Amino acid sequence: MEFTLIVVLVIALALFFDFTNGFHDTANAMATPIATGAMRPKVAVAVAAVLNLVGAFLSTEVAKTISSGLIKEGSGGVLITPTMIFAGLVGAIIWNLITWLYGLPSSSSHALFGGLIGAAIVGAGFGSVDYVVLLDKVILPAALAPITAGFVAYCATKLAYAITRRYDGLPDGRAGFRFAQIFSSSLVALAHGTNDAQKTMGVITLVLISAGVLSPGSNPPVLVITACALAIAIGTYTGGWRIIRTLGKGLTDVKPAQGFAAETSTAATILASSHLGFALSTTQVASGSVIGSGLGRRGSSVRWGTAGRIGLGWLMTLPAAAIVGAITALIGLLGPVGVIIDLVIAVGVIVLIFVISKRNNVDARNALEGVSEVAESGRVVKIRKVKPKNARRDAA
Amino acid sequence: MTDIDWVSFLLVAGAAIVAACLVVALFAFGLRMLSTAGKAPHVTPAEFTDAITIVTPAEAAAEAKRIRRAAKKNPLSAGQKRLALIVAYACFSLCAVVILFGIYLIIPALHG
Numbered sequence: 388m389e390f391t392l393i394v395v396l397v398i399a400l401a402l403f404f405d406f407t408n409g410f411h412d413t414a415n416a417m418a419t420p421i422a423t424g425a426m427r428p429k430v431a432v433a434v435a436a437v438l439n440l441v442g443a444f445l446s447t448e449v450a451k452t453i454s455s456g457l458i459k460e461g462s463g464g465v466l467i468t469p470t471m472i473f474a475g476l477v478g479a480i481i482w483n484l485i486t487w488l489y490g491l492p493s494s495s496s497h498a499l500f501g502g503l504i505g506a507a508i509v510g511a512g513f514g515s516v517d518y519v520v521l522l523d524k525v526i527l528p529a530a531l532a533p534i535t536a537g538f539v540a541y542c543a544t545k546l547a548y549a550i551t552r553r554y555d556g557l558p559d560g561r562a563g564f565r566f567a568q569i570f571s572s573s574l575v576a577l578a579h580g581t582n583d584a585q586k587t588m589g590v591i592t593l594v595l596i597s598a599g600v601l602s603p604g605s606n607p608p609v610l611v612i613t614a615c616a617l618a619i620a621i622g623t624y625t626g627g628w629r630i631i632r633t634l635g636k637g638l639t640d641v642k643p644a645q646g647f648a649a650e651t652s653t654a655a656t657i658l659a660s661s662h663l664g665f666a667l668s669t670t671q672v673a674s675g676s677v678i679g680s681g682l683g684r685r686g687s688s689v690r691w692g693t694a695g696r697i698g699l700g701w702l703m704t705l706p707a708a709a710i711v712g713a714i715t716a717l718i719g720l721l722g723p724v725g726v727i728i729d730l731v732i733a734v735g736v737i738v739l740i741f742v743i744s745k746r747n748n749v750d751a752r753n754a755l756e757g758v759s760e761v762a763e764s765g766r767v768v769k770i771r772k773v774k775p776k777n778a779r780r781d782a783a
Numbered sequence: 784m785t786d787i788d789w790v791s792f793l794l795v796a797g798a799a800i801v802a803a804c805l806v807v808a809l810f811a812f813g814l815r816m817l818s819t820a821g822k823a824p825h826v827t828p829a830e831f832t833d834a835i836t837i838v839t840p841a842e843a844a845a846e847a848k849r850i851r852r853a854a855k856k857n858p859l860s861a862g863q864k865r866l867a868l869i870v871a872y873a874c875f876s877l878c879a880v881v882i883l884f885g886i887y888l889i890i891p892a893l894h895g
Contacts (some may be wrong), residue, residue, distance in 0.1 A: 424828020446891045523787045535796045542800060543807040550811035553818065557857065558850045560814040563824035567810050570882055578889050643826075648807050655803035656795070658888050663798060665791045 393469045393726060394598045398591050400476040402618045405587035407483040408495040409439055409622025412583065414630040415492065415653065415673035416575035419646035422635030425568035428626075434569075435576040436624035442580020443588075443616030457500055457520050458507045469594055470719045470726065471506040476590070477733045478502025478712030482704060484740045490629035490637070490749075491700035494668040496586060500525060501708030506716035508709070524666065529701055532667040533675030536656045540676040543648035544683025551644065564643035571650035576623075578657050579669055584619045588612060628749040634674065637693045639681025649673075649680035671701065806881050813874030820867035821854030 416438075417431040426434065458467065479498040486493040507515045551559045591614075592607040601608070607615075635641060641649070653669075653676045660667040674697055681689040715733070718725045817823060827843045857864065887893050 442889070445889070527787055531792060535792075535799065539796070539799045539803050543803045546804055547807045547811045550808060551815050551818075553815075557818050557821075557853050558823035560818040560823035562826040563814045563817065564810070565826040565828065566824065567878075571806075574882060574885050574889075577886065581889050581891075644811070647810065648803070651806045652799065652803040654885060655806070656799040658885055659795045659798040659802065662888055663791055663795045665788060665795045667795070 391469075391598070392723065393473060394594055394600075396726065396730065397469050397473050397476065397594045400473060400480065401587050401590045401594070402614055404476050404480050404483070404495075404499065404590075405584065405615050405618035406622035406625075407480055407487070408583050408587070409436075409619035410625050410627045411483055411487055411492070411495055411622075411630060412579055412670060413623045413626045414634045415669050416572045416579060416650070417626075418631045418634035418673075419641050419649055419677065420568045420572045421631060422641040423565055423568060423643045423646045425565040425572070425643065425646065428628075428631075431572070432624050432626040434573060435579075436620040438573055438576040439580035439584065439623045440616050440620035442577045442582075443584030443619055444612060445577075446581035446585060457517060457524065458503060458515055459517055467503075467507070467597075468510065469597060471503065471510045471716060472590060472594060473726065474506035474509075474716035474719050474729070475499065475502035475504075475712045477715040477729060478505055478708040478710070481711050481733065481736055481740075482708040484737060485707075486700055486704070487627050487629055488740055488744055489696075489700070490633040491697055492630050492634055492670045492674050493697075493700045493704045494529070494670045495583065496668060497525060497529070497701070497704045498708040499586065499590075501705040502712035502715075504705070505709030505712030505714075509713045509716035509720070525705065528665070528667050529671060532656075532671035533678065535667070536652055536672040536675035537679030537682070539656055540649045540652035540679030541683040543652050544645050544680040547644040547648045548684060561642075561644050564647040567647045568643060568650060571647055571654060574654040575650055575657070575669075575673070578654060578661075580616075580619065582657075582661065582669065584615045587615045587618070591615070626750075629744075632749060633693065633697070634677055637690060638674070638677050638697075639687055639689045641677065641680070642684060642687075645680040645684050645687070648683065649676040652676040652679065802881070802885075806878055809874045809878040809881070813871045813878065816867045816871035816874065819857075819859065820864045820871060821857040821859075822868065822871075823850050823853075825850055 413432055413435050417426075417435050420426045421428045421431050425431075476499070479495065479502040482498045482501065483493070483495055486498075504516050504521075547564070551561050553559045588607045588611055591611050592601065592605070595601045595608075595611070596603050596605065639645075653673045656667065656672045656676070657669055660672075674694075678689055678694055681687050715729050718729050718732075721728070814824065825843075825847050827846075859867070
């Protein structure tokens with residue numbers, strides 16, 4: 388097989404998936420610093436984009452299998468064809484865009500696994516999926532990740548407030564956490580870059596290997612690394628403002644100390660998970676941290692309705708992406724004509740989602756609800772603030 | 784019949800708690816010492832993302848003034864303040880070391 392249409396399509400789609408991945412995950416690192424005003428929104432996404440770009444070059448160790456063992460690949464198992472990868476990517480991209488439309492932070496890896504599983508079931512039957520691995524690597528970690536991160540963030544937030552709480556009337560200096568947030572959120576962005584760009588590099592490299600362009604076992608070529616790094620960085624810079632709104636404002640009102648605690652917990656949990664061999668999803672860890680930090684601060688509340696919607700989104704990610712992947716794979720079985728039909732439908736759906744999103748556009752200016760109009764009017768109209776006696780102590 | 788690795792999960796959870804709490808505690812204690820030394824940081828938001836925390840330049844100046852005035856009333860002696868300041872900077876440095884260790888862990892080239 389040489390450089391056929393399907394290979395080109397898979398590479399293009401993989402890069403687009405990488406873009407949606409960056410776009411979806413900006414919020415993990417940057418929602419809280421934007422919410423507390425540690426960084427200007429545009430600056431925050433630019434920093435995240437640069438760190439993702441750098442991160443993508445730092446770590447180029449690619450996975451041996453696309454699906455990390457979810458699908459029984461290799462000898463005696465299923466041969467994952469480029470058409471199946473194509474279908475899986477379509478499923479992942481469409482689900483990523485739908486969750487973005489609803490402002491739900493959801494795991495891009497789960498979407499990719501879901502899409503691939505759907506495609507594999509259509510291509511090779513239900514026996515092609517390793518359900519034990521599915522339970523161990525996807526479903527259980529999905530429940531454990533937010534709980535763990537939430538608990539870590541809860542403890543860290545409690546600690547941050549307890550240590551800085553003063554009863555002697557001196558200023559508590561909690562605004563200083565805003566400065567620290569720049570570093571903690573950057574750490575999360577860097578960790579994300581080293582993890583996530585690799586997924587796409589792995590997909591592209593494996594497709595190139597299966598197409599015979601690269602010899603088996605080779606590392607991704609510089610061109611592939613650069614393309615993936617750029618795709619994820621551009622995606623990050625574009626910023627999924629809807630998801631930033633949800634994480635920065637929708638779950639709980641974030642204060643600097645809380646934001647710092649949440650970001651540190653996210654970074655610590657992700658680093659621990661990637662170095663001690665228990666993979667957890669960045670998105671789920673970040674969402675859990677924000678909820679945990681909301682529980683940890685006195686007088687703050689968590690909007691459980693939003694948390695529930697996010698949880699529902701997580702539950703649906705795998706099956707929904709699998710269904711889209713399965714349908715795409717089914718049409719793709721028709722051969723090149725089917726792939727073209729798939730492509731036309733997929734592009735149509737993507738364009739449709741963007742058109743719908745324009746109805747209530749969310750961007751850097753209005754990502755955090757009520758920002759633009761009220762905040763701007765506030766500079767003209769003096770808003771009288773009611774200050775209880777010890778407001779300062781709990782406000783920062 | 785799942786063979787989920789609970790040991791490594793507990794290890795991850797434990798390490799995450801210890802690391803996150805360490806960093807947060809160090810930074811928070813540093814801030815507390817800064818405040819004790821009469822140098823509470825005054826960081827206004829880069830951009831006001833919610834209507835409640837709007838701070839006008841005048842208000843920011845007033846807050847800075849309030850911090851300076853509070854510092855004057857500080858009962859600590861000059862030596863005690865200096866000690867608090869040294870402890871604060873030591874905390875921030877330690878915090879930076881832990882963050883650097885995080886970067887070390889992120890970059891595979893550094894640890895093989």
